[in-house]
Amino acid sequence: MSTEAYSEYQLVVGLEIHIQLSTESKLFTAESTAYGQPPNTNVSVITLAHPGIMPKLNKKAVEYAIRMGLACGCDISRYCIFDRKNYFYPDSPKGFQTTQDRTPICIGGVVPVNLKDGEEVNVKLNRIHLEEDAGKSIHDEHSDESFIDLNRAGVPLIELVTEPTIHSADEAMAFMTEIRRMVRYLEICDGNMEQGSLRCDANISVRKKSDTELGKKVEVKNMNSIRNVGRAIKHEFKRQINLVEEGKPIITETRLYDANTGTTFSMRTKEELNDYRYFPEPDLSPFEVTEDWLNEIRLSMPATPRQLRSRFVEEYGLSVYDTEVLTSEKEVAAFFEEVCEKTTHYKQVANWVMGPIKSILNEQEGDEITIPIAPEQLSELVEAVENKKINSSLAGKQVFPYLVNNTNKTVSDAISELKIDISGQDDISDIILEVLGAFPEKVKAYQNGKKNLMGMFMGEVMKKTEGAANPQKANELLRDALDKKEKEE
Amino acid sequence: MKNFQSLSEIRSEIADGKLSVSLLVKHYLKQIEDMNGRLNAFLSVYADEALRQSHSIDRKIKNGTAGKLAGMVVGIKDVFAYKDHRLQCASNILQGFQSQYTATSIQRLINEDAIIIGHQNCDEFAMGSSNENSAFGPAKNPINEEHVPGGSSGGSAVAVASDMCQVSIGSDTGGSVRQPAAFCGTIGLKPTYSRISRHGLAAYASSFDTVGILGKTVEDIALVLEVMSGADEYDSTVSQQPVPRFTEALKNNKYKVAYLSETLEHPSLNYEIKDQLNDVLEDLKSDGHQVAEAHISMLDYLLPTYYVLTAAEASSNLSRYDGVRYGVRNEGGNLESMYKKTRSKNLGVEVKRRIMTGTFVLSASYYDAYYTKAQRVRRMIRDETISILEQYDFIISPTTPTTAFKIGEMKEDPMQMYLEDLYTVQANVTGIPAISIPIGFDNQGLPIGVQLMSKSFNEADLLDISKQIITFKDQKR
Numbered sequence: 001m002s003t004e005a006y007s008e009y010q011l012v013v014g015l016e017i018h019i020q021l022s023t024e025s026k027l028f029t030a031e032s033t034a035y036g037q038p039p040n041t042n043v044s045v046i047t048l049a050h051p052g053i054m055p056k057l058n059k060k061a062v063e064y065a066i067r068m069g070l071a072c073g074c075d076i077s078r079y080c081i082f083d084r085k086n087y088f089y090p091d092s093p094k095g096f097q098t099t100q101d102r103t104p105i106c107i108g109g110v111v112p113v114n115l116k117d118g119e120e121v122n123v124k125l126n127r128i129h130l131e132e133d134a135g136k137s138i139h140d141e142h143s144d145e146s147f148i149d150l151n152r153a154g155v156p157l158i159e160l161v162t163e164p165t166i167h168s169a170d171e172a173m174a175f176m177t178e179i180r181r182m183v184r185y186l187e188i189c190d191g192n193m194e195q196g197s198l199r200c201d202a203n204i205s206v207r208k209k210s211d212t213e214l215g216k217k218v219e220v221k222n223m224n225s226i227r228n229v230g231r232a233i234k235h236e237f238k239r240q241i242n243l244v245e246e247g248k249p250i251i252t253e254t255r256l257y258d259a260n261t262g263t264t265f266s267m268r269t270k271e272e273l274n275d276y277r278y279f280p281e282p283d284l285s286p287f288e289v290t291e292d293w294l295n296e297i298r299l300s301m302p303a304t305p306r307q308l309r310s311r312f313v314e315e316y317g318l319s320v321y322d323t324e325v326l327t328s329e330k331e332v333a334a335f336f337e338e339v340c341e342k343t344t345h346y347k348q349v350a351n352w353v354m355g356p357i358k359s360i361l362n363e364q365e366g367d368e369i370t371i372p373i374a375p376e377q378l379s380e381l382v383e384a385v386e387n388k389k390i391n392s393s394l395a396g397k398q399v400f401p402y403l404v405n406n407t408n409k410t411v412s413d414a415i416s417e418l419k420i421d422i423s424g425q426d427d428i429s430d431i432i433l434e435v436l437g438a439f440p441e442k443v444k445a446y447q448n449g450k451k452n453l454m455g456m457f458m459g460e461v462m463k464k465t466e467g468a469a470n471p472q473k474a475n476e477l478l479r480d481a482l483d484k485k486e487k488e489e
Numbered sequence: 490m491k492n493f494q495s496l497s498e499i500r501s502e503i504a505d506g507k508l509s510v511s512l513l514v515k516h517y518l519k520q521i522e523d524m525n526g527r528l529n530a531f532l533s534v535y536a537d538e539a540l541r542q543s544h545s546i547d548r549k550i551k552n553g554t555a556g557k558l559a560g561m562v563v564g565i566k567d568v569f570a571y572k573d574h575r576l577q578c579a580s581n582i583l584q585g586f587q588s589q590y591t592a593t594s595i596q597r598l599i600n601e602d603a604i605i606i607g608h609q610n611c612d613e614f615a616m617g618s619s620n621e622n623s624a625f626g627p628a629k630n631p632i633n634e635e636h637v638p639g640g641s642s643g644g645s646a647v648a649v650a651s652d653m654c655q656v657s658i659g660s661d662t663g664g665s666v667r668q669p670a671a672f673c674g675t676i677g678l679k680p681t682y683s684r685i686s687r688h689g690l691a692a693y694a695s696s697f698d699t700v701g702i703l704g705k706t707v708e709d710i711a712l713v714l715e716v717m718s719g720a721d722e723y724d725s726t727v728s729q730q731p732v733p734r735f736t737e738a739l740k741n742n743k744y745k746v747a748y749l750s751e752t753l754e755h756p757s758l759n760y761e762i763k764d765q766l767n768d769v770l771e772d773l774k775s776d777g778h779q780v781a782e783a784h785i786s787m788l789d790y791l792l793p794t795y796y797v798l799t800a801a802e803a804s805s806n807l808s809r810y811d812g813v814r815y816g817v818r819n820e821g822g823n824l825e826s827m828y829k830k831t832r833s834k835n836l837g838v839e840v841k842r843r844i845m846t847g848t849f850v851l852s853a854s855y856y857d858a859y860y861t862k863a864q865r866v867r868r869m870i871r872d873e874t875i876s877i878l879e880q881y882d883f884i885i886s887p888t889t890p891t892t893a894f895k896i897g898e899m900k901e902d903p904m905q906m907y908l909e910d911l912y913t914v915q916a917n918v919t920g921i922p923a924i925s926i927p928i929g930f931d932n933q934g935l936p937i938g939v940q941l942m943s944k945s946f947n948e949a950d951l952l953d954i955s956k957q958i959i960t961f962k963d964q965k966r
Contacts, residue, residue, distance in 0.1 A: 049814070050588070051586075052569070052592060052687075052688065052690050052692070056724075086851070088828055277851035282726075
């Protein structure tokens with residue numbers, strides 16, 4: 001098919017993002033939410049749904065949900081009830097999931113996203129609601145038995161649902177990147193997609209650009225990285241257009257993304273859709289979000305990447321591009337700000353962070369971000385270069401690597417251990433050139449063989465540096481300069 | 490040994506050196522041994538444990554360190570969690586299940602030195618009005634063993650009526666404490682919804698379930714209510730209202746009492762019950778209380794509302810009994826067939842009927858027609874009831890339309906059986922407290938009960954009027 005055919009179609013994507021909240025305890029019970037524990041160790045009688053147990057709401061989880069809502073500009077519901085979503089599955093111990101159907105804690109909202117070409121688009125949110133996670137079913141350990149691990153059952157989640165207003169894979173990826181960044185900035189989720197603390201399902205459809213109605217949507221699950229979200233959407237876009245072009249119907253179904261092939265395959269059709277029989281959870285009192293509580297949350301909330309970006313432009317006079325790079329990771333932005341408390345050479349700090357520090361970070365494996373140098377070290381280094389104590393190439397090639405390897409050492413330690421002459425070669429070179437420039441006749445004489453003029457040149461240099469120069473070094477540099485001058489002529 | 494009517498009687502005999510808690514426990518164990526084979530009131534008896542506890546409580550009484558309920562021997566319905574004791578909800582599906590924690594209500598009794606002597610028979614998952622829906626067979630009415638004791642807290646009523654324990658803790662979702670109390674001739678209190686923590690009470694219908702008390706005297710019930718009530722960290726729906734000293738509530742006040750003519754004119758009401766209720770009304774008047782006629786327009790909607798909503802909640806609450814984590818599992822080859830076999834084989838007919846009804850009324854196509862509508866009607870019933878109780882202190886009615894019927898008599902007719910709850914469900918639909926007290930017997934010698942309902946959290950006045958009615962009934966005798 002020609003690419004022209006593709007250009008006749010519009011992609012329509014809505015995302016459902018499950019964000020596991022990093023509270024210490026579960027949504028309705030006290031046991032730990034720690035990841036990676038031995039199976040079925042974080043399970044009390046409440047998680048196991050023994051007869052007679054009652055849920056108790058974890059207020060911290062509500063607070064985290066509200067943080068996200070405020071950061072996304074949502075309306076915060078003041079009176080919330082939980083609902084039961086009824087279905088049978090072994091990893092759902094109560095036989096229902098406690099969720100919010102009719103009164104989501106956050107309604108509406110917008111997340112502005114910057115695309116690669118610099119364009120800013122607004123992704124509209126439908127809602128954010130609170131719910132509990134299910135346990136895990138493990139089917140591949142044994143040929144004819146399944147295992148259930150209920151450690152995750154009851155861990156708090158927020159589900160963020162966008163409106164179907166995303167029109168490209170890039171937009172979806174940029175949005176996911178921004179959401180991941182936001183939850184990390186807000187300290188409500190570690191954003192780890194591989195461990196499943198951040199999960200994304202995409203509802204994808206296509207339509208002719210001239211159509212007003214939406215096409216039939218396909219839900220794609222199992223995309224455990226932002227890149228895979230993009231790949232899955234691109235694949236689905238093509239697959240669905242091909243179906244339409246071939247006159248075949250698009251089936252409303254759930255498909256799984258296969259990262260090995262970069263394609264999707266059918267999991268179940270929506271015809272077998274469950275009737276979840278939602279009704280208000282009678283074991284939990286409705287909860288109220290008071291004005292006081294909301295204000296408290298608002299005031300204690302960490303800054304969002306967006307807030308930080310505008311602050312970086314205003315306070316530090318950085319370019320939009322610089323702020324984008326500096327705020328891409330929360331840890332990096334925090335480090336930058338810390339260094340900027342100790343020096344006012346903001347642009348230089350930014351250059352160090354975006355250059356040598358970023359390139360070290362890029363090589364780090366895993367999701368943990370460890371800034372390789374202490375904020376004091378970097379501020380000292382910047383100051384040392386700005387005060388011409390050391391030149392920038394020396395700072396980059398010798399001092400910086402030394403500091404990275406010795407995070408408890410100072411710039412002075414580096415200078416003495418690396419035996420760097422703090423009188424500064426650049427300064428002395430200038431002086432030498434000055435001296436040689438002042439005595440052109442003597443230079444000629446020297447070059448013609450009067451080598452004993454070296455003593456006179458040395459005397460002048462020492463006079464100019466007020467005796468601070470290392471004579472041996474000065475002698476060496478002087479000889480080099482005279483030789484160079486000779487060659488130049 | 491004599492049949493002690495109240496804890497204060499027991500305590501005064503202990504103080505006089507005529508009785509000890511261990512002798513008392515032995516007495517109840519003997520009663521159980523003699524009668525339980527016939528009456529089937531207890532499903533399990535914790536004899537050794539109770540005796541052991543009795544010795545330590547006797548010592549505490551001697552040392553003056555005993556709790557408020559020292560000397561109180563209590564039976565609990567088979568729906569209460571009691572750590573390291575079996576809990577089966579009278580269902581096959583929980584065969585072999587042991588509770589790993591104790592219900593708040595029960596723990597509070599133990600903290601005050603009550604002794605839990607055993608778990609009592611009931612309808613499966615508290616669903617029924619005759620105790621015939623028990624996986625262990627029916628409990629029998631001690632007044633006439635051919636008759637049912639009522640339900641669902643049947644065993645609990647039988648145990649108190651036949652002096653197998655001093656007090657029973659039951660649960661009341663639609664009358665399950667009051668109706669068996671009436672059938673067996675004891676007192677049965679359903680406190681205000683949320684007055685007592687539900688933590689550890691196996692849920693039937695969460696927005697109706699109430700922990701209830703069956704006893705021989707108003708004083709005992711007041712004391713136990715006082716101990717069990719109040720805020721609980723495990724149940725966020727429980728009321729934060731302060732708990733009054735119910736034991737000091739018996740003040741002999743004069744009240745305004747309303748009877749609802751529609752309840753007395755209902756075709757299913759037995760005439761003997763009606764006559765005796767009228768006698769009570771006359772007694773109240775001559776005792777200086779005001780008695781007046783009031784009206785309820787929603788009477789015919791009580792039972793349908795109750796059954797739609799309780800079935801809906803039950804269908805969800807009982808989903809956890811799936812054979813996966815505990816209880817009985819019937820292997821089926823695959824997951825779906827395991828679920829089907831386990832639940833089909835091990836849940837009883839009535840329980841399955843309510844699960845199916847509940848699933849139906851919550852299903853997408855019928856949700857609005859049944860569930861939503863019933864919620865709306867529930868609000869209307871609540872409003873009407875509250876408006877009556879703004880003018881009167883109490884609403885008085887029969888507890889049941891009939892006296893205890895014969896075992897098997899209504900088994901094939903669930904609709905007739907549901908009618909047994911005609912007068913009791915109003916208090917559960919609205920959440921208000923209600924009590925059933927014995928006022929006499931029919932011509933077969935079967936007990937008759939009268940019910941009083943009051944405003945929410947006004948159990949104190951309810952206990953006061955109950956005490957007064959019982960007193961003048963005793964004086965007449």
